[in-house]
Amino acid sequence: MSDQVFTQEQVDDLLQQERTKWNDEVLNPLVTERDSLLQFKPKDLTDEEKAIQIKQQELFKKEVSLELKSAGLEKFADFFVVESVDDLKGKMSAFQSLLGEMKIDNSYKPNDHKHTDPYSKFEKDGNTVGMIGSKLSKIFK
Known part of the structure; x- marks a missing residue:
C-alpha cells in the first residue's frame, strides 16, 4: 500500500x-x-370534521335502526351491514321473503289426521260384523 x-x-x-x-x-x-x-395521502381531518363524521355515522345507525324497527326486524339488526338505506331496504325485503318461506315450511302440517268413520275403524281392527253393521246403520237412518 x-x-x-x-x-x-x-x-x-x-x-x-x-x-x-x-x-x-x-x-x-x-x-x-x-x-x-x-x-x-388522505387529508387530515380537523376536529370539527371528525365530529361531523361521527354524528353522520350515529344518524345513519339510528336511521337503519328505525327502518328495521318499522319492518319488525330489530332483533336481526346485527345481520344487516349496509352502506346506504337503499341497500338496507333491498336486504330487508329479501330477508322478509325468506322468513315467510321458513314460516310456511315450519308450519304445522297434519299427517294421519283423517276423519275416521266407524267402517274404517272396524276395517282396521278386522271386525267384519262391525263393518257390516256400520253399513247397515246408514241404510236404516
Whole structure:
C-alpha cells in the first residue's frame, strides 16, 4: 500500500463530492417518488370534521335502526351491514321473503289426521260384523 497523505481540504472535497453524488443518485429520486405519492395521502381531518363524521355515522345507525324497527326486524339488526338505506331496504325485503318461506315450511302440517268413520275403524281392527253393521246403520237412518 502506498502511504498517501491527504490534506483536510482534500478530504472535505472528496466528502462533498460523494455527498453530492449520493444526493443526485439516491436521495433526489426518493424525494421525488415521495412527493408524487403524497397526492394519494388522505387529508387530515380537523376536529370539527371528525365530529361531523361521527354524528353522520350515529344518524345513519339510528336511521337503519328505525327502518328495521318499522319492518319488525330489530332483533336481526346485527345481520344487516349496509352502506346506504337503499341497500338496507333491498336486504330487508329479501330477508322478509325468506322468513315467510321458513314460516310456511315450519308450519304445522297434519299427517294421519283423517276423519275416521266407524267402517274404517272396524276395517282396521278386522271386525267384519262391525263393518257390516256400520253399513247397515246408514241404510236404516
